[in-house]
Amino acid sequence: MKELIIATRKSQLALWQSEWVKSFLEKEHNIKVVLEGFKTKGDILLDSPLAKIGGKGLFTKELEQSMLEKKAHLAVHSLKDVPSFFPEGLKLIAISKREESNDAMLSQKYPTLKDLPKNAKIGTTSLRRKMQLLLLRPDLNIISLRGNVNSRIDKLKNGEFDAIVLALAGIKRLNLDSLVNYVSVFSKDEMIPAASQGALGIEALDMPEIVSLLECLNDENSVIETTIERDFIRILEGGCQVPIGINAQLFQDKIHIRAILGLPDASEFLKEDFLINKSDFKSAGEKLALKFISLGAKDLLKRAEAMI
Incomplete structure (x- = not known):
C-alpha cells in the first residue's frame, strides 16, 4: 500500500493520538499516512451524561462506518472507549504502549482532594469516578461535566467547579498541567481507573496487508494488562x-x-x-x-x- 487513511475524531486529544500513530507508522514503514476528520454522536450530544445516551460506543460508530465504507483504513481510539465487540470486517489490530493509567484532580485553588471545602463542586462525566470520589469524600457535590478537555478546563477556570477529574494520560499528552494551578494524581488505591485507561486501541479493516502494517504498534505489556x-x-x-x-x-x-x-x-x-x-x-x-x-x-x- 502507498497510503493509509486514519479516521479520527476532531477533538484535540483524538487528533494528538492519531498524529502519534501517523508519525510512528510513517517512520516504521516509509508510507504516507493521512488523517480524515469525523464528528461522532459523542462529540455532538454534550447536554446529557454518556450513561444516559448510549455509552462510549457513541465515540466509535461513525469512525467504524467510515472504514466499512472504505473511506478510511484504520481508527485510533482511547481503548477505554472501545466496546468489546466489533462489526464484521473490522478488528482490534494493536494496543499501544500504555501511558500512566491513573486519574487526576485539577483545580485552581485546592492542591488535593482533602483541601477541598465541604460540599465542593467536582466535575466529571464518569459514574466510576463519582462513586469513588464519594467513598473518599461523601460530602462532595459531583456534577456531570461533558465536552472536550479545553472546554472543561475553561469551566474550571471560570469558577463553575472547584475541581474536575480527568485521566492522567490525557493531561500528560496535551500538557494540560500548564493550564491550571494544581494537578493531584490519585493513587490506584484511592481511585481504580477505567478498563484500558491510558492505552490506545488501533481498530482497522480486517485485511492482511493492513494488519501486517499495524502489528508493529502492539505493546506486549499493554496487551496483557488490557486483556484482563x-x-x-x-x-x-x-x-x-x-x-x-x-x-x-x-x-x-x-x-x-x-x-x-x-x-x-x-x-x-x-x-x-x-x-x-x-x-x-x-x-x-x-x-x-x-x-x-x-x-x-x-x-x-x-x-x-x-x-x-
Whole structure:
C-alpha cells in the first residue's frame, strides 16, 4: 500500500493520538499516512451524561462506518472507549504502549482532594469516578461535566467547579498541567481507573496487508494488562453506563489487579485487590468477573443502571 487513511475524531486529544500513530507508522514503514476528520454522536450530544445516551460506543460508530465504507483504513481510539465487540470486517489490530493509567484532580485553588471545602463542586462525566470520589469524600457535590478537555478546563477556570477529574494520560499528552494551578494524581488505591485507561486501541479493516502494517504498534505489556481488564468488563457486560473500575498492572512476573463496582451514590460496592502470576493473565479477567457475579455483581449493576 502507498497510503493509509486514519479516521479520527476532531477533538484535540483524538487528533494528538492519531498524529502519534501517523508519525510512528510513517517512520516504521516509509508510507504516507493521512488523517480524515469525523464528528461522532459523542462529540455532538454534550447536554446529557454518556450513561444516559448510549455509552462510549457513541465515540466509535461513525469512525467504524467510515472504514466499512472504505473511506478510511484504520481508527485510533482511547481503548477505554472501545466496546468489546466489533462489526464484521473490522478488528482490534494493536494496543499501544500504555501511558500512566491513573486519574487526576485539577483545580485552581485546592492542591488535593482533602483541601477541598465541604460540599465542593467536582466535575466529571464518569459514574466510576463519582462513586469513588464519594467513598473518599461523601460530602462532595459531583456534577456531570461533558465536552472536550479545553472546554472543561475553561469551566474550571471560570469558577463553575472547584475541581474536575480527568485521566492522567490525557493531561500528560496535551500538557494540560500548564493550564491550571494544581494537578493531584490519585493513587490506584484511592481511585481504580477505567478498563484500558491510558492505552490506545488501533481498530482497522480486517485485511492482511493492513494488519501486517499495524502489528508493529502492539505493546506486549499493554496487551496483557488490557486483556484482563476488557475480559472483566465483557463478562460483567458493564461499560460507562455503570460505575465499574478495573486495573491490571504488570510488575515483572506478577500482575497487581484492582477492581471495584457499585452504586453511583457509593452506598454499596464490591472491591478486590490481589496479585496473580503473569502466566495466568488469559483467564484472570473472566475468573474475577465470575467471582464478582457470585457476590451479587449482576444485581448491583442492574440497580446502578436504574439510578442513572
